Amino acid sequence: MKILKTLPRNHPQPRQRTVSSLVVDSRKGGTVKIAVDCRAGEYKWQHWECQNCGSALQVVGKSRSPNEFWNQQNPGFMHHKIADDSGIQVSHLLSYRSETDSGHYHIYLLPQNRGRIYLILGSPRINGLANQIFQEYQEQAVSGELQFRRWPLRSHQCRGELLTNYFSQNTGEPYQYVGGTANTIPFDGAPSAVVKARNLIQSRMMSVMQAESQPYHFNEVLSAAYMEEQRMAFHSDAENGLGPRVASLSLGSAALMHFRPLKKYRKDSGGGQKCNALTLFLKHGDVLIMDGAEVQEYYE
Known part of the structure; x- marks a missing residue:
């Protein structure tokens, strides 16, 4: 991947832009480390x-x-796909039913009680609201109501300014990676796509976590839009202030999400796919929940 050190001074040439996938990430705090590809x-x-x-x-x-x-x-x-030596146990395909819909999900139990991961599956039968949210994200991004931006990387080893390779927008609690308070909007001024995405995540989560009598309200939503073939590098949301639960809603193109132990907990200090403990195939309408602070402490 070619990385430009600075933005050229010439005017940009037009190129059609279409979104391939959106990830709506709800959490309490969080940082993201990603690869870069800076274009004028x-x-x-x-x-x-x-x-x-x-x-x-x-x-x-x-x-x-x-x-x-x-x-x-x-x-x-x-x-x-679960590695044989990961120690991760997976449930059979479970069912849930709520007042508004019903569906299926898996639970992945991490070893040594380090937490659990829920994969709540979307389907054409129950994806009506997810379809609407996906459409609103695209419309509101084009109109500027939802201000997707590529933000400067806070840490890199090149001279000059480098931008993230994906577009993002933050709502709720300030997020330092996108400039903190200056580039974060409150929920009472958020576009409808963001509000509906958070509501859908919370509704699906409560449907499978029926032991919780009180609704769980996320106080931050980070929306990220990717082009085709783009990816996010391995990262962990283990910074101070993060709550024990991180959830996401996938919209648009399918994607693979890999989990691997942090390097200090791996027997093999190398990288590559052989280190992946768990790989999930996320499709449009899927909701992913990482439940437990140790998920972030031990995995990336």
Whole structure:
């Protein structure tokens, strides 16, 4: 991947922009470490803008439908792949039923009581609200109501400014990675897509965690939009102030999510796929819940 050290001074050339997938990440605090690919003018989603003179060029991309992604081929397994030596135990496919919908989910029990991971499956039958949220995210990003940005990396080893390779927007509690309070909006001023996404995550979570009598309210939503073939590097949300639960809603294209022990807990200090303890195949409408502080302390 080529990384430019600084943004060129020439005006950006138009290129159609379409979203491939969205990840709506609800949590209490959190940081993200990602790879970078810095391109001129592509730091705002709704239009190309020259950072030197401020000239803007509107480029309208195609609005994607969830139906385009539903039949994507699985990577050789249906929902998960678990390493033989991971110590992770998985439940059979469980069912849930609530006042509004019903569906299925898996529970992944981490070794030594380090927490559990829930994968609540979406499906065409129950994805009506997820479809609506996906459409609203795209419309509100194009109009500028939802201000997707590529933010400068806080830490890198190159000269000059480098931007994240994905677009994001933060709502709720300030998030230092996107500039803290200056680039975070409160929930009472959030676009409808963000509010509905948080509500859907919380509703699905309460449907499978029936032992909880009181609703669990996330106080931050980080929305991230990816182009095709983009990815996020391994990271852990173990910073101070993070609550014991992190959840996400996947919208659009399917994606693989890998979990591996932190390097200090791995027998093999190398990298690569052989270190992956758990790989999940996330599709449109899936809700993922990481429950327990030790999930972040021991895994990335």
